[in-house]
Amino acid sequence: MQVEKYLNDISKNQGTVHLTLIDPASQSPDEAAEIAFAAANGGSDAIMVGGSIEAGGALLDQTLIKIREKTSIPTILFPANAGGVSAYSDAIFFMSLLNSRDINYITTNQAMGAPLVYKFGIESISMAYLIIEPGGTVGWVGDAKLIPKNKPEIAVSYSLAGKYLGMHYTYLEAGSGADEPASPEMIKAVKKVLGDNKLIVGGGIRDPETARVCVKAGADMIVTGTVVEETSDVAAKIEEIVSAIKNE
Numbered sequence: 001m002q003v004e005k006y007l008n009d010i011s012k013n014q015g016t017v018h019l020t021l022i023d024p025a026s027q028s029p030d031e032a033a034e035i036a037f038a039a040a041n042g043g044s045d046a047i048m049v050g051g052s053i054e055a056g057g058a059l060l061d062q063t064l065i066k067i068r069e070k071t072s073i074p075t076i077l078f079p080a081n082a083g084g085v086s087a088y089s090d091a092i093f094f095m096s097l098l099n100s101r102d103i104n105y106i107t108t109n110q111a112m113g114a115p116l117v118y119k120f121g122i123e124s125i126s127m128a129y130l131i132i133e134p135g136g137t138v139g140w141v142g143d144a145k146l147i148p149k150n151k152p153e154i155a156v157s158y159s160l161a162g163k164y165l166g167m168h169y170t171y172l173e174a175g176s177g178a179d180e181p182a183s184p185e186m187i188k189a190v191k192k193v194l195g196d197n198k199l200i201v202g203g204g205i206r207d208p209e210t211a212r213v214c215v216k217a218g219a220d221m222i223v224t225g226t227v228v229e230e231t232s233d234v235a236a237k238i239e240e241i242v243s244a245i246k247n248e
């Protein structure tokens with residue numbers, strides 16, 4: 001399956017893509033598979049797998065293997081470093097944290113991981129990864145020079161740089177568990193310059209209304225992670241959010 005085409009077709013025909021993020025460190029592989037199964041039933045379009053800490057090696061492989069046994073929607077690696085590459089995924093967000101102060105997160109981990117992506121034949125989806133305030137764990141780990149919430153023009157500058165470098169997707173990340181995602185003003189300003197390039201928004205989206213505001217502002221794809229860890233009914237929670245963003 002061509003995952004990028006699959007996502008872009010959903011974006012074109014159904015309005016918005018919903019992605020569920022599963023951190024392999026947060027539960028057992030079997031539990032991750034149950035969550036993925038429920039998320040797919042709730043209408044999520046793909047499962048992103050990754051996390052900042054303890055999310056690699058056998059645990060990452062097993063999590064992907066179990067998820068793929070249980071669901072037919074695609075899996076996409078969301079790696080924090082070169083250790084976040086696994087042979088058991090359909091695709092990888094091949095991303096550069098453009099606003100990091102640390103070259104390891106801009107090009108070095110990418111270079112160390114690239115030969116594995118090549119060897120495993122995983123589809124690569126190029127992405128400019130931008131971390132805005134508050135940034136959370138990923139902001140700390142990635143040594144991001146956090147983009148201030150009230151400075152859409154800085155997010156616009158980085159997004160344009162990513163686009164001109166040839167990246168197809170841009171991800172505005174507030175950090176997992178953030179109080180709120182990127183502001184509608186920032187999303188709108190970034191989407192305006194991105195044009196047909198896809199804009200992903202994540203970090204701090206917990207309810208349908210917040211998701212809808214992001215979509216109305218211009219987000220093409222919405223990521224939710226924490227919400228599936230906190231709810232007792234994953235399918236119902238995802239369904240609420242998905243029904244709020246499809247055909248918005």
Ligand code: 1GP
Nearest residue numbers: 176177202203204225226
């Ligand atoms: C984190 O943007 C994702 O990388 C998801 O954030 O856990 O807040 O949904 P949440």
